[in-house]
Amino acid sequence: MEDLSTMQCEACRPEAPRVSEDEIRELHPQVPDWEIIEEDEVRRLQRVFKFGNFAEALDFTNKTGALAEEAGHHPAILTEYGQVTVTWWSHKIKGLHKNDFIMAAKTDQLLKH
Amino acid sequence: MEDLSTMQCEACRPEAPRVSEDEIRELHPQVPDWEIIEEDEVRRLQRVFKFGNFAEALDFTNKTGALAEEAGHHPAILTEYGQVTVTWWSHKIKGLHKNDFIMAAKTDQLLKH
Numbered sequence: 195m196e197d198l199s200t201m202q203c204e205a206c207r208p209e210a211p212r213v214s215e216d217e218i219r220e221l222h223p224q225v226p227d228w229e230i231i232e233e234d235e236v237r238r239l240q241r242v243f244k245f246g247n248f249a250e251a252l253d254f255t256n257k258t259g260a261l262a263e264e265a266g267h268h269p270a271i272l273t274e275y276g277q278v279t280v281t282w283w284s285h286k287i288k289g290l291h292k293n294d295f296i297m298a299a300k301t302d303q304l305l306k307h
Numbered sequence: 308m309e310d311l312s313t314m315q316c317e318a319c320r321p322e323a324p325r326v327s328e329d330e331i332r333e334l335h336p337q338v339p340d341w342e343i344i345e346e347d348e349v350r351r352l353q354r355v356f357k358f359g360n361f362a363e364a365l366d367f368t369n370k371t372g373a374l375a376e377e378a379g380h381h382p383a384i385l386t387e388y389g390q391v392t393v394t395w396w397s398h399k400i401k402g403l404h405k406n407d408f409i410m411a412a413k414t415d416q417l418l419k420h
Contacts, residue, residue: 248381252372255386259365268361268388273368275381275398285388 198224198299203265204292212237212289221295228298230290231281237290238283239298243305248275257304265300267293311337311412316378317405325350325402334408341411343403344394350403351396352411356418361388370417378413380406 198221213221222230228239245251255273258280262268272279282298284291311334326334335343341352358364368386371393375381385392395411397404 248372248376252369255368255384256365259361259386263361271368271386273372273384273386 198296199303201296201299203267203296206267206284206286206291206293208286210284210287210291212284212287213292213295217292218290221292225295225298225302227302236283236288238281239290239294240279240281241298241301243278243280245276245278248273251276251278254278254304258301261297261300261304265293265297267297269297269301311409312416314409314412316380316409319380319397319399319404319406321399323397323400323404325397325400326405326408330405331403334405338408338411338415340415349396349401351394352403352407353392353394354411354414356391356393358389358391361386364389364391367391367417371414374410374413374417378406378410380410382410382414 218230222228225239228241231238231240243254245254251273255271255278258269258271258278270281280301282294283289284294331343335341338352341354344351344353356367358367364386368384368391371382371384371391383394393414395407396402397407
């Protein structure tokens with residue numbers, strides 16, 4: 195199975211399919227630190243990243259923002275003292291697309307830089 | 308009445324008093340775009356700032372972050388495509404301190420720069 199973090203995020207059309215339960219069972223283990231949550235009836239991938247202070251948290255927010263701009267796919271990023279909560283979902287399909295799993299994997303990679 | 312945005316944010320001690328209802332009636336009109344919300348039984352000041360895209364939103368997040376670092380008082384900043392939601396409260400007293408109104412006023416000022 196190809197490493198999610200090396201894949202490209204594709205343009206998401208409104209008619210694109212949400213990931214199926216089978217796909218989730220395949221994809222989720224590749225981003226095990228991400229929780230699948232449901233908010234406003236929309237499934238999302240969410241992870242809390244911990245840091246030592248506010249500046250480090252904000253730095254990670256910027257790295258995640260740069261990743262998002264590069265991919266043309268944007269998460270919600272909650273920056274607080276010592277932590278950043280990143281949430282990915284696909285607005286156009288009101289749910290999870292494979293793209294979101296790819297972006298979650300790429301976000302994990304940011305920790306290594 | 309002194310302009311809130313010109314005041315300094317003071318170090319907040321755990322025993323510092325929360326703002327009284329009378330103080331809120333005096334302070335809130337100075338930051339009329341901020342809503343007083345209650346989350347997890349803690350009152351907070353919250354405002355949604357709208358922008359044209361993600362990059363502008365992230366730029367405002369950074370300006371707010373710099374303001375927070377300067378004051379040594381940190382909000383929650385939710386960055387999304389086209390908007391930033393800033394929430395101020397005083398963690399140590401689990402509620403609103405005059406500092407939070409000062410920081411809200413200073414956040415408003417960032418829009419003018």
